Amino acid sequence: MNQFSYMRVTSKESAIAALAKDKAAMFLAGGTNLVDLMKSGVTSPERLVDINNVPLATIEETKTGLRIGALAKNTAVAENALVIKHFPLLSQALKAGASPQLRNMATVGGNMMQRTRCHYFYDSALPCNKRSPGSGCGAIGGFTRMHAIFGASDKCIAVHPSDMCVALTALDAVITVTGPKGERKIPFGDFHRLPGDTPEQDNNLQRGELIIAVDIPFNQLAAHTHYLKVRDRASYAFALVSVGAAMQIRGGNIADVRLAMGGVAHKPWRLKEAEAWLKEKSATEENFRKAASMAMANAKSQGGNAFKLTLAPNTIVEALKTAAAQA
Structure with a gap:
């Protein structure tokens, strides 16, 4: 160091x-x-x-939703009564991430800014365009078990590691940042970037900007939510595939639904086409499987992660089934 x-x-x-x-x-x-x-x-x-x-750790209810300060600890957010009441998906996702000791230290803003856990990125002896632009991607043609099946490029196939960010993407959160040019808001789905030709750029935060807070708008999805994380071990492991699912069900039909995935792309991966198809459909396993198949239309394996092409849709179905079954 x-x-x-x-x-x-x-x-x-x-x-x-x-x-x-x-x-x-x-x-x-x-x-x-x-x-x-x-x-x-x-x-x-x-x-x-x-x-x-810096006083940025408050969690408070606003007229339109919940505002979470960027320095709020992950544990504090996960255990907050307002979060559990209105946005249980966020609480579930946070509790699935890291270890209790890390959650006690990690902040909401830091969680958004964390970088990939790709072993080629962490090993300075190996080529990595994210760490050293232009050096090549060692993962391509290498050990790819943890790598992307969506949105990858010939420059980078790494995935974003956060569980919290999957939930915030699904919940249509909005980030407030401030910097030398003043304050601005960024829809959460636009904050992180796909690798393209510039994989070293993880997000759209500008130099010198500071994350202030995250605002989550109220919704009617709290009754039927589930965050499902498939990983190698139950404690302190990153997702092979994760799914955040939240639904509003009326009379057996899906009035509203949100779906996002982790462990599959360079950013949290929102499944908007599957969401649109599921609306007004009955909450049945058959429909969940059709939506999952639709969500996988553009998936592409990287050799060693071909199992994700089966694991991912099965995880979507299981997350939706568990969410729908909640009283």
Whole structure:
């Protein structure tokens, strides 16, 4: 790990100013991903700007939904009564992520900013366009069990690791950020990027911008939700495939539905075509299977992850069945 300087800030303004003065500086919150990247030599900031004393950790109800501060801890969000009441899918997804110790430290904003867990990205001896643009993608033609089946490019086939982000994508959350040019809002589905020709760019946050909060609009989906994460072990493992499902069911028919997947793409993968097809259909396994098949139309395996082409639709069906069965 390279030497670096460290400073604390207590306001949004001072945080933004600190990054503006030092182009090699980075924000530090929980550090659960950033410190790993620094230890591995993947990231080498010359200065860390500690933002933990900036007052951005509140969770509060608004007129239109719930606002969650960027520095709210993952555990605090998962166990919050308002979150459990209105958005149980988010609570379920957070509890499926990492370990209790990491959830106690990790923040909402940091969770959004975490980088892929691709082993080619973490090993500096191997080529990786995400870590070193133009060096090639070592995963292509390599060990691809954990890699993407949607939205990949010839530059990168890595997947986004977050569980929380899958739920927030499904729930149509909106991110508020602020920076040198002022405040702006980003729909959650537009925050993360597909790799294309620039896999080093994980998201659409601009240099010097700070995530302030996430707003989730109220919906009628709380009664029928389920987050299903398929992984190699039940504790502290990233998803091979995960599905966040939430439905409103009236008279046995699906009035509204949200579906998103994790472990399958460079960003949380929303299944909008399957959602549209399911609306007004009866909540039956047959319809769930048809929707799952539709969702897999553009899936492409990368050799070692061909099993995901079967695992993914089965996980969609199981998540929908479990959500529909809830009272």
